[in-house]
Amino acid sequence: FSTFGTNVKWQKNSLTYRIVNYTPDMAKAEVDDSINKALQVWAKVTPLSFTRIMSGTADIMISFATGAHGDSSPFDGRGKTLAHAFSPGAAIGGDAHFDDDENFTFRSSRGTILFLVAAHEFGHSLGLSHSNDRSALMYPVYTYKNPDTFVLPSDDVTGIQSLYGKNPS
Amino acid sequence: AVYSMPVTEASQKDELLAEGYLKKFFNLTEQRNSSIRRVISPMTKKLSEMQKFMGLQVTGKLDAETLAVMKKPRCGVPDVNMAR
Numbered sequence A: 001f002s003t004f005g006t007n008v009k010w011q012k013n014s015l016t017y018r019i020v021n022y023t024p025d026m027a028k029a030e031v032d033d034s035i036n037k038a039l040q041v042w043a044k045v046t047p048l049s050f051t052r053i054m055s056g057t058a059d060i061m062i063s064f065a066t067g068a069h070g071d072s073s074p075f076d077g078r079g080k081t082l083a084h085a086f087s088p089g090a091a092i093g094g095d096a097h098f099d100d101d102e103n104f105t106f107r108s109s110r111g112t113i114l115f116l117v118a119a120h121e122f123g124h125s126l127g128l129s130h131s132n133d134r135s136a137l138m139y140p141v142y143t144y145k146n147p148d149t150f151v152l153p154s155d156d157v158t159g160i161q162s163l164y165g166k167n168p169s
Numbered sequence B: 001a002v003y004s005m006p007v008t009e010a011s012q013k014d015e016l017l018a019e020g021y022l023k024k025f026f027n028l029t030e031q032r033n034s035s036i037r038r039v040i041s042p043m044t045k046k047l048s049e050m051q052k053f054m055g056l057q058v059t060g061k062l063d064a065e066t067l068a069v070m071k072k073p074r075c076g077v078p079d080v081n082m083a084r
Helices: A028-043 A114-126 A154-164 B012-026 B042-053 B064-071
Strands: A014-019 A049-052 A060-065 A081-085 A096-099
Touching: A014 A028, A028 A049, A028 A114, A060 A114, A081 A114, A096 A114, A114 A154, B012 B042, B012 B064, B042 B064
Parallel strands: A014 A049, A014 A060, A060 A096
Antiparallel strands: A081 A096
16 A cells, blocks of 8 residues: 555544535435445544535535546546545545546446445545555556445555554444 | 567557556656666656556566556556655
């Protein structure tokens, strides 16, 4: 694993998130569920907790966009780049953007499973950079895994706990 | 040193794709009007870096396996750790 730096992390354990808009590929409830499950992947192994807010500015702002979307890293159409996220910090820090030219799915392997992409991006939102371990969630290339039986690989657990410690419970 | 050669030559389109990929994800920078003779080109160096990071055979060449990984869907965050 690698991090953006030992001090590039949230200085609090209670974080907020907001889903700014939705992809038309999935039902809203499926997006909500995918995002919540993706955050819980990290909450299970750290002292971090996540609370959803419906308005205002959250620590992690989540949005779907195509092409240029105001952050100097435009998306590139179908395939290639699926999403990106920013390391912890004020303003755009922690935010996660998903390329809406992709075909996001809830469970189907005939598209890109939003839960898997979101769980990876939230790793960045919390301070993890890419891993060179092919089995890690933070490996930069998308590979299908069954979302119903997903377990956070040990490389990612070690990485996130190096920043925030273990879940006390 | 012995270098393995690609089975098929990469097309100009593939080379452009690789250059764009390495610029975006591995911090490949333009090397124009350099008066220094370079034994290893920046492209070869970055290709090797990318192959090592991705767990591929490190050849420094744009081979089929490397191209295939470059064409896979991925996260847009650079693999080079800028903070470091």
